[in-house]
Amino acid sequence: MNASLPTTVAAAMDGHSADDRRAAEAFLDAYRLVVREGTLAGLGEAAEAFSGLPYENISKLLKTVQGEGPDDWRRMPLEVVEDHLRHGLGGACFSLTHSFRRVAERLGFEARPVIAETPAGPARHCALVVRQGADDWLVDPGYLICEPVRLDGGRRKIATPRGALLLDPDRRDGRYVLYDEAKGPEAWRWRLDPRPVDDTAFIRFWNASFFWPSMRQLVATRRTEAGQLYLHNRHLRTIRAGETEKRTLGHDLEATVAALFGIEAAKVAQARALVNARRAKRKI
Numbered sequence: 001m002n003a004s005l006p007t008t009v010a011a012a013m014d015g016h017s018a019d020d021r022r023a024a025e026a027f028l029d030a031y032r033l034v035v036r037e038g039t040l041a042g043l044g045e046a047a048e049a050f051s052g053l054p055y056e057n058i059s060k061l062l063k064t065v066q067g068e069g070p071d072d073w074r075r076m077p078l079e080v081v082e083d084h085l086r087h088g089l090g091g092a093c094f095s096l097t098h099s100f101r102r103v104a105e106r107l108g109f110e111a112r113p114v115i116a117e118t119p120a121g122p123a124r125h126c127a128l129v130v131r132q133g134a135d136d137w138l139v140d141p142g143y144l145i146c147e148p149v150r151l152d153g154g155r156r157k158i159a160t161p162r163g164a165l166l167l168d169p170d171r172r173d174g175r176y177v178l179y180d181e182a183k184g185p186e187a188w189r190w191r192l193d194p195r196p197v198d199d200t201a202f203i204r205f206w207n208a209s210f211f212w213p214s215m216r217q218l219v220a221t222r223r224t225e226a227g228q229l230y231l232h233n234r235h236l237r238t239i240r241a242g243e244t245e246k247r248t249l250g251h252d253l254e255a256t257v258a259a260l261f262g263i264e265a266a267k268v269a270q271a272r273a274l275v276n277a278r279r280a281k282r283k284i
Contacts, residue, residue, distance in 0.1 A: 023077035023099065024106035030085055037108035040132065043139065044147045046107060050100050051141035054090035054261045056220035056231075058271040059083060064215070065274070070207035077102045088262035090222075093142050094206040097126045100141060104130055112196030114138075115205060118189070123205045124212075125190050136194065138167075143178065143189065144223055151176065151194050162228040163242035165189075182242040216278045218271060222261050229260055233275075236260075 028035060031049040036042030059080075063073045075083070075091055077099040083089040090096060097113050104111040109130040118124040127140035130148065137148035144160035149167060156167040164181040170191070179188040197205075220231040227240035234253060238245040249256055253272065254265040 019076065019078040020102045021106070023081045024102045026078075026081045026085070027099075027103055028106070030081075035107060038132070039107075040137065040148045042107055043104060043109060043130065043137075046103050047100070047139045047141050047146035047148075050096075050103065051144055051146050051223045053080075053084055053096065053141075054088070054220050054222045054263060055093065055096060055142045056090050056222075056261070056263065057092050057214060058218070058220060058263060058267055059089040060092045060095070060210070061215065061218075061271040061274050062267065064210060070210050073210055074203075074206060087264045087267055088258075089264075089267060092209065093126050094202075094209055096142065097128055098202075098206075100139070101128055104128060104139070113202050114192055114194055115197055115201075116190035116192035118191075120212075120214075123208070125192075126202070126205070127192065129194060129196055138176075138192075138194070142221075144228065157181065160228075161223060161226060161241075162239045180242065216275060216282070218268075218275050220257065220261055220263070231257060231261070 027050070028046070033046055033049060034042070059075060060073075063075055066072060075095040080091050080095055080099045091099070101111045101113065109132065111128055111130045113126050114129050115123050116125040116127065125142070127138060127142070127145070129136050129138055129151065131137075136151045138151055139145060139148050143165070144162060145158055145165070147158075149156050149158060153169050155169065158165040158167060166179055166181050168177045168179075168185065170177055174194070176192045176194060177185060177188050178190050178192065179185050218231065218233050220229075222229045227238065230237040230239065234249045236247045236249055236256070238247075254268045257263055257268045258265040
C-alpha cells in the first residue's frame with residue numbers, strides 16, 4: 001500500500017480488506033470456480049468467467065450522480081460483484097481490473113495493474129500483470145485475453161471468440177501492441193506499457209476517466225460464445241470470427257440491451273437519460 005495515498009483511498013486499495021476478500025469469494029462462488037492457488041490454468045479459468053461480465057459505462061454513469069467527485073464515484077470490488085449478481089451490471093476497465101486483481105490475489109498471485117494507450121488517447125485502458133516465479137503474465141478479460149500470456153519480448157497470437165489477436169513487442173520503447181490479425185497493425189487496439197503502476201498512479205488515471213468524452217455516450221461490450229457484442233449509443237455490432245453485423249436500435253434499446261447483455265432495462269434507461277441530459281447541456 002502506498003503511503004502517499006490519502007488514508008481513505010489507501011484503505012480502499014488495501015487488498016487485505018474484508019470487503020475485497022468477500023468480493024473475490026462471492027465471484028468465485030457465483031461461477032462455481034475451484035480455487036487452484038498459484039496455477040496459471042486456474043487464473044485463466046477465472047479470467048474466462050470474469051470476461052462474461054459486461055464491460056460497460058452504464059454503472060459508471062449511474063455512480064456519478066452519487067457523491068461529489070471521483071473519490072465517491074469509484075466502484076470497489078464488492079460493489080462490482082454485488083451489482084453484477086443483482087442487476088447484471090459489470091463495469092468499466094478500471095473498476096473491473098481492480099476487481100479482478102483481488103480475484104487473482106485470492107488465487108495466490110502477486111498482481112499489479114498496467115496501463116495502455118488506445119486510439120482514443122493515453123492511459124485509456126488498463127489490464128493486469130501477474131508474477132509467477134521470474135515471469136510476468138498478462139491477462140486482459142476486457143479484450144478477451146483470458147489465458148495468461150507471458151511477456152517475454154516475443155510475438156504472440158491469441159485466439160479469442162471475436163477472432164485472432166496479435167501481440168507484438170515494440171523494440172523501440174518496450175511496449176506491446178495489440179491488433180486484430182485480420183486488420184493488421186495499422187488498426188491497433190492498444191499499446192501497453194508492461195511496467196506495473198503503483199496505486200497512486202492507478203487512482204490518478206481512474207479519476208481522470210470520469211471526465212472522458214465517453215461519459216457522454218452509452219457504451220457496452222460483452223463476450224458471447226460466438227464472439228462479442230459492442231454497443232455505442234444506439235448502434236449495436238455483433239462480431240463473430242472477424243465478421244461484423246451492424247444494427248441500429250430505436251425504442252427497443254433498453255429491452256434489447258437487457259436481453260443481450262443481461263443488464264436490467266431500468267438501469268439502461270437511467271444511464272441513457274443521463275447521457276441525453278449531458279449532451280443537451282453541452283448544446284446550450
